[in-house]
Amino acid sequence: IGPQGTNGRRRDTFGCAGLQRRYPLNHTAVMMRRLVPRITLVILIRNPIERMYSHFYHFYDPKSCPGSKRNADCFHGSYLGEIGGAFKKCVAKHGKWHPLCAWGPVDTFAFHQHSRGFSLGLYAVFISLWLDLYPKKQFCVLDLEHLKAGLTTGLGMIEDCLGLPHLPSYQAVAINRRGTVKRAEPMQNRSVAILQEWYEPYNRRLCAMQLHPLKCNTSWLSKYEREDGFHLEIREEQKKQQARDKLRH
Numbered sequence: 579i580g581p582q583g584t585n586g587r588r589r590d591t592f593g594c595a596g597l598q599r600r601y602p603l604n605h606t607a608v609m610m611r612r613l614v615p616r617i618t619l620v621i622l623i624r625n626p627i628e629r630m631y632s633h634f635y636h637f638y639d640p641k642s643c644p645g646s647k648r649n650a651d652c653f654h655g656s657y658l659g660e661i662g663g664a665f666k667k668c669v670a671k672h673g674k675w676h677p678l679c680a681w682g683p684v685d686t687f688a689f690h691q692h693s694r695g696f697s698l699g700l701y702a703v704f705i706s707l708w709l710d711l712y713p714k715k716q717f718c719v720l721d722l723e724h725l726k727a728g729l730t731t732g733l734g735m736i737e738d739c740l741g742l743p744h745l746p747s748y749q750a751v752a753i754n755r756r757g758t759v760k761r762a763e764p765m766q767n768r769s770v771a772i773l774q775e776w777y778e779p780y781n782r783r784l785c786a787m788q789l790h791p792l793k794c795n796t797s798w799l800s801k802y803e804r805e806d807g808f809h810l811e812i813r814e815e816q817k818k819q820q821a822r823d824k825l826r827h
Contacts, residue, residue, distance in 0.1 A: 611711040618740055619712060624722040625798045626699025626781070627773045631765050633695040648762075654769045661696045662776070674779060675703060696776070702783040709787075710822055719789040721796040735791050786811040 610617065634653050642660075643652035668679040680703040705719070718739030725732035729748040737744050785794040785802040794803040802808055 605707060607708045607711045617712075617716065619708065619717050620736055620739065621705070621717065621719045622722065622725075623701050623719065623792075625796070626701070626777050627765070627770060627798070629699050630695045630773065631762070633698070635762050637695065650763050650766045650769070654766050657695070658769060658772060661693070662772070664693075665696060665776070675706075677703065677707065680704060696773075699777060700780045702780045702787065705784070705787065705789070709819065711826070713823065713826070714789070714819055717789055719792040721792060721799075723796050739791070782808075782811065783815070786815040788812060788815070 631653065634657055635648055638648060638652075638657055640646045640648050640652075642656050643649070644656075665679060668676070672678055680697045680700045705717070708717075718736060720732060720735055724735055729750060733748055734744050781799060782802050785799045786808070788794075792799075794800050
């Protein structure tokens with residue numbers, strides 16, 4: 579299985595035994611389940627809106643921006659226009675929970691990182707695929723906020739997940755070689771509003787999954803558990819997990 583078509587022309591497909599798919603047929607979770615079935619999976623995520631903005635500055639070709647300069651205006655106009663149009667088209671055709679729309683719905687080269695700035699933040703879609711193969715108790719999901727609150731807090735949560743004794747202290751070491759580079763300008767409010775709307779169903783579902791120790795304990799997830807009727811969504815996710823557990827056994 580690899581990122582090339584069996585006909586030699588489509589490089590955005592994954593070919594295997596004469597089949598072609600726009601996302602991996604045998605994804606990483608399948609292989610890891612066979613190799614290390616009792617592993618504890620530590621997953622570190624980040625506010626998907628902030629992650630997408632950072633992704634834009636690292637991967638988007640500035641030649642696609644007016645004046646060949648990456649900035650908040652280019653992000654809102656060129657980038658969101660490109661990403662949003664392709665993603666909405668994919669969702670309209672396949673549905674918002676289809677792996678294809680999370681894998682890389684934008685240009686013909688799915689492995690081009692700039693095109694996945696939005697879809698890589700659809701954490702609920704990716705984690706759901708892993709939950710089909712691993713029990714929920716083997717997941718340790720944290721947000722970057724937990725580490726920003728203090729290394730002792732964040733790493734202590736990981737130690738608890740792994741059943742390791744707590745170290746008395748930690749020391750941060752600065753390794754950022756781009757520390758002198760000028761900081762990016764803030765994202766525009768209109769861009770934030772659009773992305774909040776796009777990510778809302780995926781973030782709600784992630785919160786409803788109640789993954790340990792994340793649950794909804796971040797600034798960008800906590801609002802969902804305060805909403806009326808959210809406990810029903812949690813119950814639905816619990817039923818889905820029970821169904822997964824039965825299939826695994």
